[in-house]
Amino acid sequence: MLELAAAFICFTSLLTYLNFRFIGLPPTIGVMVIALIFSVGLQSLSWLGFPGLEHRIGELLGQIDFNDLLMNWMLGFLLFAGALHVNLKDLRDYRWAIGGLATLGVVISTVLIGYLTYWIFGWLGWHIDLLYCLIFGALISPTDPIAVLGILRSAGAPKSLETTIVGEALFNDGVAVVVYSVLLGVIQLGETPTVNAALWLFLEEAGGGILFGLVIGFICYWLMLSIEQHQIEVMLSLALVIGGSTLASHLHVSGPIAMVVAGLIIGNLGRTKAMNDFTRRYLDGFWELIDEILNALLFALIGMELLVLPFSWTHLGAALLVTLAILFARWISVAPVVLLSPHWRNMTRGTARILTWGALRGGVSVALALSLPAGPERDLILALTYIVVLVSILGQGLTIGRVVKSVTGAAPVARDEHH
Numbered sequence: 001m002l003e004l005a006a007a008f009i010c011f012t013s014l015l016t017y018l019n020f021r022f023i024g025l026p027p028t029i030g031v032m033v034i035a036l037i038f039s040v041g042l043q044s045l046s047w048l049g050f051p052g053l054e055h056r057i058g059e060l061l062g063q064i065d066f067n068d069l070l071m072n073w074m075l076g077f078l079l080f081a082g083a084l085h086v087n088l089k090d091l092r093d094y095r096w097a098i099g100g101l102a103t104l105g106v107v108i109s110t111v112l113i114g115y116l117t118y119w120i121f122g123w124l125g126w127h128i129d130l131l132y133c134l135i136f137g138a139l140i141s142p143t144d145p146i147a148v149l150g151i152l153r154s155a156g157a158p159k160s161l162e163t164t165i166v167g168e169a170l171f172n173d174g175v176a177v178v179v180y181s182v183l184l185g186v187i188q189l190g191e192t193p194t195v196n197a198a199l200w201l202f203l204e205e206a207g208g209g210i211l212f213g214l215v216i217g218f219i220c221y222w223l224m225l226s227i228e229q230h231q232i233e234v235m236l237s238l239a240l241v242i243g244g245s246t247l248a249s250h251l252h253v254s255g256p257i258a259m260v261v262a263g264l265i266i267g268n269l270g271r272t273k274a275m276n277d278f279t280r281r282y283l284d285g286f287w288e289l290i291d292e293i294l295n296a297l298l299f300a301l302i303g304m305e306l307l308v309l310p311f312s313w314t315h316l317g318a319a320l321l322v323t324l325a326i327l328f329a330r331w332i333s334v335a336p337v338v339l340l341s342p343h344w345r346n347m348t349r350g351t352a353r354i355l356t357w358g359a360l361r362g363g364v365s366v367a368l369a370l371s372l373p374a375g376p377e378r379d380l381i382l383a384l385t386y387i388v389v390l391v392s393i394l395g396q397g398l399t400i401g402r403v404v405k406s407v408t409g410a411a412p413v414a415r416d417e418h419h
Helices: 002-023 027-047 052-062 066-083 088-093 095-102 104-124 130-140 145-152 159-189 195-225 230-251 255-273 277-307 314-340 351-357 363-370 376-408
Strands: none
Touching: 002 027, 002 277, 027 052, 027 277, 027 376, 052 277, 066 159, 066 230, 066 255, 066 277, 066 363, 088 095, 088 159, 088 255, 095 104, 095 159, 095 314, 104 130, 104 159, 104 314, 130 159, 130 363, 130 376, 159 195, 159 255, 159 351, 159 363, 195 230, 195 255, 230 255, 230 277, 255 277, 277 363, 277 376, 314 351, 314 376, 351 376, 363 376
8 A cells, every 4th residue: 555655646746747847727627637638548548459557557546445535534634724724704704604505505405406416317217216316415515625725716716705615615514424424324224314313413523523623723722832843833733633533533523624623723823823933834834735745646536536436428418417407506505695694795796606606526525425335326426426526626617717707807816825
């Protein structure tokens, strides 16, 4: 496994260099595009009668547990790194919009996507149980913070919109995972949980994650406050993420939400009150490097997953129809939240449009799809999820800047990542 990790890091570094030197796309998108081209090239060699290389690389990729790697390891690092640079005051100002999108919006989107997908499958002559369609709705509804954070920084979005989209993306994983877990439990156990049981699961995962994040975040902040040594403070932040993520899984609380909360504490209180300027720059540089490396590895892996996923061309047309249904469901779920928000009168014209198009899907959706029990439904949902994620990142990710400009008149700019 160590040799595989070393080889993949070298491969990803080469992709990053090629994108920066010759292509110039946003880093995450560029790496994924080149990895996709490489995957298609290997498949082309296989079609031409040279299957050896594709088969060997496919075997190596098959050794990687994408779900475990992302959900239990990479996601905590990425969310903590992203939350470090989110202004807590901005989150408080738009807390109702963010909270509504991350909870009510996810539930509405799950139901709409589930029923629309069920109708599309029926129209295509595919007989898939409604529960599996609702599960697909749950795993594809959350916007991926990993995809959103990197792209919005240069899209030129107004601060209010950027804060809302990023805040939602950081917090809606917990709600989506709870909905996903409840629906998956119905299939596995064959019984529908009570409302109280579902509510308790939500409180245990999401509420427990918030509380746990507050505890470990303030402990780390207090430790940083008691010393003034940049290397030790960075080590403390690293221990916070590694130890916190591991302990969260044993406590059955949401590790991703805990890392977001802890990151907000260290990024707002820790950076301003427990660090001098040198330590702050040192910490920022360290976590920016972690963020860039893991993002590159993740999106290279997404591009290479084409070699091992159960994909066929018959899925492509269905996935495009489903993508339209997802965008429609997103728009419907955004509208009531925007209208009910106390700040809706002050929001930028076209807010719903930007919130709809800026809702990128990414690795979290793929990881949840991979955790489904084996069967024909899993293969179909996995293929559709993968295509939808690719379309979302490539189509929406590359054009969100133009959408922002057309709605607000602001040109995409390079944004400062620090507050």
